[in-house]
Amino acid sequence: MPLHPFIQTMVDKAAALPPIQTVPLDRLRATDVARFTTGVPKVELPSVEQVNMPGPGGPMALRIYKPSADKNLPVVVFFHGSGFVLCSLDSHDLICRQLCKASGAIIVSVDYRLAPEHKFPAASDDCLAATRWVGDHASEFGGDGARIALAGDSAGGNLAAATALRVRDQGGPALRGQLLVYPVTDHPSAPKASYQECGEGFGLTDAAMRWFWDLYLADKADLTHPYASPLRADTLRGLPPAYVITAQYDVLRDEGELYAKRLTADGVDVRLERFTDMNHGFMFWVGVIAPATDMVMKSGAWLREKLA
Numbered sequence: 001m002p003l004h005p006f007i008q009t010m011v012d013k014a015a016a017l018p019p020i021q022t023v024p025l026d027r028l029r030a031t032d033v034a035r036f037t038t039g040v041p042k043v044e045l046p047s048v049e050q051v052n053m054p055g056p057g058g059p060m061a062l063r064i065y066k067p068s069a070d071k072n073l074p075v076v077v078f079f080h081g082s083g084f085v086l087c088s089l090d091s092h093d094l095i096c097r098q099l100c101k102a103s104g105a106i107i108v109s110v111d112y113r114l115a116p117e118h119k120f121p122a123a124s125d126d127c128l129a130a131t132r133w134v135g136d137h138a139s140e141f142g143g144d145g146a147r148i149a150l151a152g153d154s155a156g157g158n159l160a161a162a163t164a165l166r167v168r169d170q171g172g173p174a175l176r177g178q179l180l181v182y183p184v185t186d187h188p189s190a191p192k193a194s195y196q197e198c199g200e201g202f203g204l205t206d207a208a209m210r211w212f213w214d215l216y217l218a219d220k221a222d223l224t225h226p227y228a229s230p231l232r233a234d235t236l237r238g239l240p241p242a243y244v245i246t247a248q249y250d251v252l253r254d255e256g257e258l259y260a261k262r263l264t265a266d267g268v269d270v271r272l273e274r275f276t277d278m279n280h281g282f283m284f285w286v287g288v289i290a291p292a293t294d295m296v297m298k299s300g301a302w303l304r305e306k307l308a
Contacts, residue, residue: 102300157183
């Protein structure tokens with residue numbers, strides 16, 4: 001199936017711009033919000049508030065989205081994507097609003113530290129700390145600390161998967177699920193077929209992905225660390241149920257699907273779904289194109305089931 005016409009138009013527009021890895025980071029970051037929110041409908045919610053928690057690197061912002069004023073609501077800790085280097089609470093604000101409405105859960109979006117200013121494992125440390133904080137403080141913002149799931153897109157999917165591993169290995173609140181949207185699960189030193197098939201001409205490129213990794217890791221030895229490359233973990237046993245979403249035209253397609261297969265082989269309850277005419281990042285177009293909206297609605301239904 002060819003690319004969805006809307007996605008093809010977005011890819012064609014992006015092709016006229018300089019490759020992302022050639023643009024200064026400050027310029028890229030200054031355009032994050034406009035790039036990912038223009039034309040996307042905003043869901044109004046009863047409550048959206050921002051709080052600070054003590055993080056491993058200092059105070060860390062969390063944005064809390066509430067679907068209602070009810071108490072003891074389930075909670076989803078959300079980690080935004082964009083290569084461990086870009087994006088923010090604001091770039092993913094509309095996604096979090098949509099996911100909040102679809103899931104009926106409180107969404108806690110985490111403003112973790114970005115590379116290259118903060119190398120691995122800084123972001124992972126922040127995400128683990130935020131998950132533990134939510135477990136300890138959920139009741140203060142209407143949440144149920146016994147019903148927590150993790151979610152993230154792209155690099156945020158990597159951080160969600162790594163946080164699930166770290167909670168299993170190092171302690172934290174019991175987790176009911178992990179929603180991994182086109183996740184980064186492995187360093188491209190072991191490239192998959194999707195890197196060759198989708199490495200150019202579909203948005204996220206092979207070169208950009210390698211650039212992100214170079215900025216994220218301080219030491220190449222870390223590329224095999226399971227909290228950087230979850231696919232390389234010795235075992236995935238004992239992890240919470242997972243819903244893994246991939247896109248046909250995505251360099252990360254194969255590593256996401258391999259991660260789902262490894263989870264299944266290790267006894268984890270897994271749902272894997274590939275969206276066939278989509279590319280990397282299509283979640284941003286929820287409310288604009290039907291496949292993106294469908295994906296968020298399915299994600300919300302899955303979270304409702306796991307957090308019931």
